[in-house]
Amino acid sequence: MAAPAQSSNAPEWSVSELSSALKRTIEDAYGYVRLRGEISGFRGPHSSGHCYFSLKDESAKIDAVVWKGTYARLKTKPQEGLEVIATGKITTFPGKSSYQIVIDQIAPAGVGALMALLEERKRALAAQGLFAAERKRPLPYLPRVIGVVTSPTGAVIRDILHRVQDRFPRHVLVWPARVQGDTCAEEVAAGVRGFNALDPAGPIPRPDVIIVARGGGSIEDLWGFNDEDLVRAVAQSDIPVVSAVGHETDWTLIDLAADVRAPTPTGAAEMVVPVRSELLAIVHDRARRHEDAMLRRLERLRADLRSAARALPRPEDLTATQRQRLDLAAARLAPALAANARAFEQRLAEAARRLERGSPRVRLSRARGRLDALAERPRRALDSVLHRRRDRLEGLAARLAAGRGRLVELERARIAHGTKQVGACGDRLRKLALAGVHERQRRLASLWQLAESLSYRSVLARGYALVRDAEDRPVRAAGAVSAGAALSIEFADGIVAARAEGGRAAPPQETSSGETASGEAPASAEPRPRPRKRTPKPAPEPSTATTTASRAAPDPARPKQGSLFDL
Known part of the structure; x- marks a missing residue:
């Protein structure tokens, strides 16, 4: 235990x-x-x-x-x-x-870890082509609007505005963003994307260049500018971006992704806009040089024109030969006109003589004479043609009449032959139809005899009776009838209602013919269901050709046998 x-x-x-x-x-x-x-x-x-x-x-x-x-x-x-x-x-x-x-x-944990993470991120982004030099774009020479993403309260924005005002006053838009802390990267990236989303034709002008600026600091302070999302936003910017984060020795990943890196925010402002006074001096100098060059060119062209004018001949000398030729032509013009008029006059006279010989009156008189000579020839030719045509038409009419008679006789003979054939076919069809009718009458009579021989009413006609219970079902055994049950007994000449009394009868003995000693129909011979009372269908009358004298007339006192068609 x-x-x-x-x-x-x-x-x-x-x-x-x-x-x-x-x-x-x-x-x-x-x-x-x-x-x-x-x-x-x-x-x-x-x-x-x-x-x-x-x-x-x-x-x-x-x-x-x-x-x-x-x-x-x-x-x-x-x-x-x-x-x-x-x-x-x-x-x-x-x-x-x-x-x-x-x-x-x-x-x-520490600067070493940050630098290792920074180098790893730098290699990954460089492999994607975000720092490629071929994708960097030049800055506009003189932008209309400058966008600055920086802190609005720091010294950076004041330095940028002061430098822009000194060099070349431009419109500056400031997108306020934190430049240090956990939300630094997110806000600066939102500023870059926000400037790109501005509509150029909207109420707020879209910048031509963007400056991302911040003062110097430690690597932890500048860590937000190494964010991958911010680097992608700078790389995907449609507006050129200048990175001005930290001092000249500081660098971040957006310095590599931006189009231009400035050593300081002030340097970014100097890169974006030129010095206005220097531009004015350059413009004045170039305007003066352009004016001097135009004056020298005009003087040179004037001297060339005077030299060319001295080499040109006098206008009188240029037209002297042409004037002499004109005088000689004027002297020859009058005789030439007179000779030309005489030549045309001779040609006109010759043409008039030719026209007189070929005058329409002369030609018309000649044509009328020829027409008179030919006037009788068409009439004689027409009469000859009409006689020949009439003879041909009469011959054709006779031939057509003879041919039409022959065709009529042939058509009458063909119609008579067809009529005989149709009559013969009608007789054959009539005989075949009568034969078919007689054959169907014979088959119908034999089927009617077979139906009468198979009907249970023929059994009733021999003196038997059919017993049914109250539900009109045939009673096949005495044991199936209880005392006092209502019965119906069908005889050959009608139906009698009865009620069963007590006691059982001895089973009837079969005779050699299959009938019971009591005279009732055997139980094995199932009577058919009680037929509905219908008017008996008259037997078809046989034709006179097939009537047989051997069939006896029906006995009016004998009940009429039922038909299979009445069931």
């Missing part, structure tokens, strides 16, 4: 209760902590969006969790091997009996 268990006053815990107690104890004792360590085992966000990894140092390791919503808000994303300072809540995970930190914020 087993010994009884030793009693103890220690409280009894379940596993879940102990896990919950440990969880409350750890969370109450530590709460939120800042933990420094190296990220280990990071493989990117889980399919659920959460991140699971570990923080370790040279002698210990702790599990870490970053929930999906927190991961989206982190400025510094977890990376394998990155040394960070994580802020979060210490808790336990009962499923593995382990403790872990739920991280809310992550920051690089």
Whole structure:
């Protein structure tokens, strides 16, 4: 027999209760902590969006969790091997009996970690072509509107405005943004995108150039300008961007993505606008040089014109030969006109003589004579043609009359032959129709005899009766009838109602013909259901050609046998 268990006053815990107690104890004792360590085992966000990894140092390791919503808000994303300072809540995970930190914020641990992260981000963005030199654009020489993204309360905006006012006053738009802190990158990127979203024809003019400016500071102060989203916003800007972040020795990733990098905010203002006084001096100098050049060119052209004028001949000398030729032509013109008139006069006289010989009157008289000579010839020819045509038509009429008579005789003969054929076909069809009718009458008579022989009414005619119960069903055995049951008995000449009395009769004996000794129909011969009363269908009258004298006339006193067609 087993010994009884030793009693103890220690409280009894379940596993879940102990896990919950440990969880409350750890969370109450530590709460939120800042933990420094190296990220280990990071493989990117889980399919659920959460991140699971570990923080370790040279002698210990702790599990870490970053929930999906927190991961989206982190400025510094977890990376394998990155040394960070994580802020979060210490808790336990009962499923593995382990403790872990739920991280809310992550920051690089020290300048070395920041530089390593910066170099890694720089290589990744450079591989995507965001820092390529071929995509950088030149600045406009004299912009109408200058957009500045910076803090509106700092000294940077005052330096830029003062420098622009001194060099060349231009319209300046300021997009206020924090230039340090957690929201720095987001606000500066919103400023760059906001200037690009302005409508050129809208109430607020769109800048021709954008300056992103901030004073100097440590790498932690300037870290917002290394944000990946801000670098992409600067690289995707349609407006040229000048980066003026920090002093000349400071550099950030937007310096590489911008179109131009200025050493200081003041230097950015100097790059964007030229000096107005220098431009005026250059314009005046070039205007003076242009005027001197025009005067020298005019003097040179005037001298060339005088030289060319001296080499030209006098106008009288140029037209002397032409005037002499004109005088000689005028002297020869009068005799030439007279000779030309005489020549045309001779040609006209010759033409008149030819016209007289070929006058229309002469030609008409000649044609009338020829027409008179030919007037009788058409009449004689027409009479001859008419006689020949009349003879031909009379011959054709005679031939047509003879042919029409022959055609009429042939058509009459063909019609008579067709009439005979139609009569013969009609006789054959009439005989065939009569033969078909006689054959159907014979088949119908034989079927009628067969139907009469198979009807149960022929059995009733021989003296038997059919007994039915109150539901009009045939009664096949005496045992099926109870005392006092209403019955109906059908005879050959009608139906009689009856009621059953008590007692059972001896079973009837079959005769050799299959009938019972009582004279009733055998039980095996199932009578058909009671037919509806109908007017008996008269038998078809046989034709006179097929009437037989051997069929006896029906007896009027004998009940008429039923038909299968009445069922």
